[in-house]
Amino acid sequence: MAKQYDVLFRLLLLGDSGVGKTCLLCRFTDNEFHPSHISTIGVDFKMKTLEIDGIKVRIQIWDTAGQERYQTITKQYYRRAQGIFLVYDITSERSFQHIMKWASDVDEYAPEKIRKILVGNKSDEVDKRQVATEQGIKLANAYGMDFFETSAFTNHNITETFTRLAEQVLAANKKDLDLLRMSGNEEINLAALEEEEGLYERAASDESKGCWC
Numbered sequence: 135m136a137k138q139y140d141v142l143f144r145l146l147l148l149g150d151s152g153v154g155k156t157c158l159l160c161r162f163t164d165n166e167f168h169p170s171h172i173s174t175i176g177v178d179f180k181m182k183t184l185e186i187d188g189i190k191v192r193i194q195i196w197d198t199a200g201q202e203r204y205q206t207i208t209k210q211y212y213r214r215a216q217g218i219f220l221v222y223d224i225t226s227e228r229s230f231q232h233i234m235k236w237a238s239d240v241d242e243y244a245p246e247k248i249r250k251i252l253v254g255n256k257s258d259e260v261d262k263r264q265v266a267t268e269q270g271i272k273l274a275n276a277y278g279m280d281f282f283e284t285s286a287f288t289n290h291n292i293t294e295t296f297t298r299l300a301e302q303v304l305a306a307n308k309k310d311l312d313l314l315r316m317s318g319n320e321e322i323n324l325a326a327l328e329e330e331e332g333l334y335e336r337a338a339s340d341e342s343k344g345c346w347c
């Protein structure tokens with residue numbers, strides 16, 4: 135069977151409930167926007183393959199629920215991720231302030247070489263803006279992260295944001311990647327995928343749910 139991709143990365147969307155994480159994911163993977171859908175329960179994921187520097191990068195993007203009660207589920211996922219989106223809503227000062235809490239969780243639970251990117255979503259909501267672009271830039275600089283303002287609604291900066299994080303993860307893992315490529319990594323990746331799917335089923339079976347998007 136022909137190899138479908140060269141490497142598999144896991145990226146995680148973090149941030150308060152309602153900032154638009156699920157909408158960002160739907161826009162990126164399916165180019166769809168559903169204005170209202172059932173809140174994400176626990177953790178869910180979608181896949182997409184990108185080609186970066188001639189390397190087929192399959193990214194598995196995990197979408198978490200921001201509610202405190204799911205924290206015990208999501209913390210297991212920090213450790214298995216290579217990249218993290220820290221998402222706030224530009225119309226919610228509160229969601230911006232909470233980024234510090236999310237970032238400190240990442241520092242505590244995620245691997246050291248994890249790559250992070252700051253995302254200010256709902257950039258289309260100009261009249262309701264509470265967080266200035268400069269505030270986002272300043273915070274991202276303080277953490278040494280890249281920063282994008284996005285809109286899942288208008289599709290502004292969506293591909294750019296996901297691609298940038300995937301590129302950074304690729305660069306951070308380049309050495310291991312070369313080793314994997316030399317030895318052929320398909321089996322390893324498929325095994326990892328099956329393992330993740332098992333985890334997902336366990337998380338999902340905790341609570342029955344409808345369509346999450």
Ligand SMILES: Nc1nc2c(ncn2[C@@H]2O[C@H](COP(=O)(O)OP(=O)(O)O)[C@@H](O)[C@H]2O)c(=O)[nH]1
Binds near residue numbers: 157168284285286
């Ligand atoms: N105007 C606007 N609304 C958005 C955008 N992204 C998400 N929303 C809305 O924000 C609400 C929460 O989105 P959702 O993806 O469920 O947030 P999550 O809890 O972070 O997953 C929904 O009512 C969406 O319609 C955006 O880019 N612009």
Ligand SMILES: [Mg+2]
Binds near residue numbers: 156157174197198199
């Ligand atoms: Mg959600």
